[in-house]
Amino acid sequence: MINFEALFRISYGLYIVSSGNKDRGNGFISNTVFQVSAEPIKFAAVCNKNNYTADFIKESGVFAVSVLHKNTSPEIFGRFGFKSGKDLDKLEGMKVIFGETGVPIVLNDCIAYIECRVVQTTDVGTHLIFIGELVQSEIINDSKEPITYLYYRQVKKGVAPKNAPTYIDKSKLESGKEGTSTKKYKCGACGYIYDESTEMIKFTDLPDDWVCPVCGSEKSEFFEIDN
Amino acid sequence: MINFEALFRISYGLYIVSSGNKDRGNGFISNTVFQVSAEPIKFAAVCNKNNYTADFIKESGVFAVSVLHKNTSPEIFGRFGFKSGKDLDKLEGMKVIFGETGVPIVLNDCIAYIECRVVQTTDVGTHLIFIGELVQSEIINDSKEPITYLYYRQVKKGVAPKNAPTYIDKSKLESGKEGTSTKKYKCGACGYIYDESTEMIKFTDLPDDWVCPVCGSEKSEFFEIDN
Numbered sequence: 001m002i003n004f005e006a007l008f009r010i011s012y013g014l015y016i017v018s019s020g021n022k023d024r025g026n027g028f029i030s031n032t033v034f035q036v037s038a039e040p041i042k043f044a045a046v047c048n049k050n051n052y053t054a055d056f057i058k059e060s061g062v063f064a065v066s067v068l069h070k071n072t073s074p075e076i077f078g079r080f081g082f083k084s085g086k087d088l089d090k091l092e093g094m095k096v097i098f099g100e101t102g103v104p105i106v107l108n109d110c111i112a113y114i115e116c117r118v119v120q121t122t123d124v125g126t127h128l129i130f131i132g133e134l135v136q137s138e139i140i141n142d143s144k145e146p147i148t149y150l151y152y153r154q155v156k157k158g159v160a161p162k163n164a165p166t167y168i169d170k171s172k173l174e175s176g177k178e179g180t181s182t183k184k185y186k187c188g189a190c191g192y193i194y195d196e197s198t199e200m201i202k203f204t205d206l207p208d209d210w211v212c213p214v215c216g217s218e219k220s221e222f223f224e225i226d227n
Numbered sequence: 228m229i230n231f232e233a234l235f236r237i238s239y240g241l242y243i244v245s246s247g248n249k250d251r252g253n254g255f256i257s258n259t260v261f262q263v264s265a266e267p268i269k270f271a272a273v274c275n276k277n278n279y280t281a282d283f284i285k286e287s288g289v290f291a292v293s294v295l296h297k298n299t300s301p302e303i304f305g306r307f308g309f310k311s312g313k314d315l316d317k318l319e320g321m322k323v324i325f326g327e328t329g330v331p332i333v334l335n336d337c338i339a340y341i342e343c344r345v346v347q348t349t350d351v352g353t354h355l356i357f358i359g360e361l362v363q364s365e366i367i368n369d370s371k372e373p374i375t376y377l378y379y380r381q382v383k384k385g386v387a388p389k390n391a392p393t394y395i396d397k398s399k400l401e402s403g404k405e406g407t408s409t410k411k412y413k414c415g416a417c418g419y420i421y422d423e424s425t426e427m428i429k430f431t432d433l434p435d436d437w438v439c440p441v442c443g444s445e446k447s448e449f450f451e452i453d454n
Contacts, residue, residue: 006364007268009294009339009373010260011240033237034259036273037354038394041234044271044356046263067236112236122349124358127264129271131351137233146236148375167265 004168012149012166016066016080016106017045018091019056025091025104026053029081031149032165033065041134043116046127048163052085057130061118062101066110069144070151074216076109077152078190081161082214100135111141127165157206158213159199168198185222190215194222231395239376239393243293243307243333244272245318246283252318252331253280256308258376259392260292268361270343273354275390279312284357288345289328293337296371297378301443303336304379305417308388309441327362338368354392384433385440386425395425412449417442421449 018027032046045063047054057063068076079090095107099115107113116132149166152158160167182196185203192214194203203222210219245254259273272290274281284290295303306317322334326342334340343359376393379385387394409423412430419441421430430449437446 001363001365002268002361003339003364003366006294006339006341006366007262007361009240009366010262010270010292010341011238011373011375012261013236013238015237032261032263034239034261034271034273035234035237035392036259036356037352037392039353041229042351043237044351046261065237067233112230112233114233114237120349120351122347122356122358124269124271124347125264126266129263129349129356131349134229134234136228138228138230139233139236146238146377148238150373165262165264
């Protein structure tokens with residue numbers, strides 16, 4: 001038997017993984033960045049094949065990882081997590097520096113970053129694991145703690161975008177919840193949908209200071225929609 | 228430039244990764260387990276090639292991951308993190324169940340587990356990334372929080388074993404700390420060495436209730452040794 005809740009006991013951080021060059025780049029919110037070897041130091045970054053940033057990593061052979069802190073603004077999650085670089089230049093207006101390889105590194109709400117040069121790529125089906133050798137790493141702000149995926153889910157009430165490796169299909173969760181009725185609520189500002197069937201917390205039980213994880217609008221901006 | 232401290236801003240949990248069958252098995256403490264695909268659900272477990280458990284995973288083609296909680300006993304870290312299954316049967320005397328594939332799953336200090344069947348293996352140099360499809364997952368104890376690597380380092384004052392992908396060689400840290408003098412302290416009970424040069428916290432600055440991360444002995448059991 002698969003208990004989907006058990007999968008959420010695996011710990012992750014939250015990062016902006018970026019790639020490209022000085023002329024054009026892109027980035028996305030990732031929870032799957034891990035060190036995989038110590039000598040030399042190599043990191044793995046997992047990326048959905050449909051993710052626009054995957055194309056940049058394949059083309060440039062480099063990626064950067066910006067570690068986000070606990071008070072990262074909803075706008076950053078909205079811009080890098082729920083929008084596509086095919087529709088807008090995600091780096092425009094952001095605080096961006098360029099690494100030793102020329103890769104863009106996003107410094108907004110970032111406490112540390114690492115820069116890697118891809119040395120191998122593993123295809124795991126829907127996702128690619130890019131394995132990169134460390135080029136440089138730096139601390140940007142030592143006064144703030146890194147945000148974890150658990151904190152984002154429990155305190156920020158955030159959800160995983162559909163391209164995330166940890167995304168869970170609504171129908172799978174529903175199979176274990178027969179007889180319960182779930183509702184959907186839409187953000188009047190950005191259109192984001194809070195779907196109780198994938199959240200396991202009823203919308204009405206969310207705290208009053210909960211805000212839209214995409215655009216930061218208040219709970220009162222949401223309205224119920226048909227399932 | 229590489230700032231090694233920046234690498235510790237990447238978030239990890241702590242797990243016992245086990246493998247084998249009903250007759251013989253082994254397990255080790257790992258911080259690098261992560262979901263890499265959603266459809267089907269696949270997990271990656273990173274394992275040093277010299278690790279005895281790597282042989283079991285290669286032979287049996289299965290592994291289990293036991294998620295440890297915040298109050299995991301030092302004996303568990305000592306047994307599974309700092310000793311080798313070549314010298315003792317690590318599973319002897321432990322609370323072990325066998326999964327659908329026959330893999331042993333350790334339930335001591337475990338809040339959830341997942342069981343995977345290996346579908347591919349990636350060689351990243353010193354380490355192997357075993358990628359397994361999820362067979363089953365279960366919650367064991369929903370009242371305790373998963374331990375993170377950061378918590379283990381900061382609160383438990385734990386260190387990474389030499390085979391961990393996040394192990395950092397003392398000489399690398401020392402290069403950034405010229406002029407400071409560091410000392411070593413040895414546990415009188417188990418021989419574990421607290422090496423200030425890789426810890427960045429002086430032994431004398433550790434709280435009085437700090438205990439040996441391997442065997443749980445009190446701070447007063449430690450004595451200074453020559454560098």
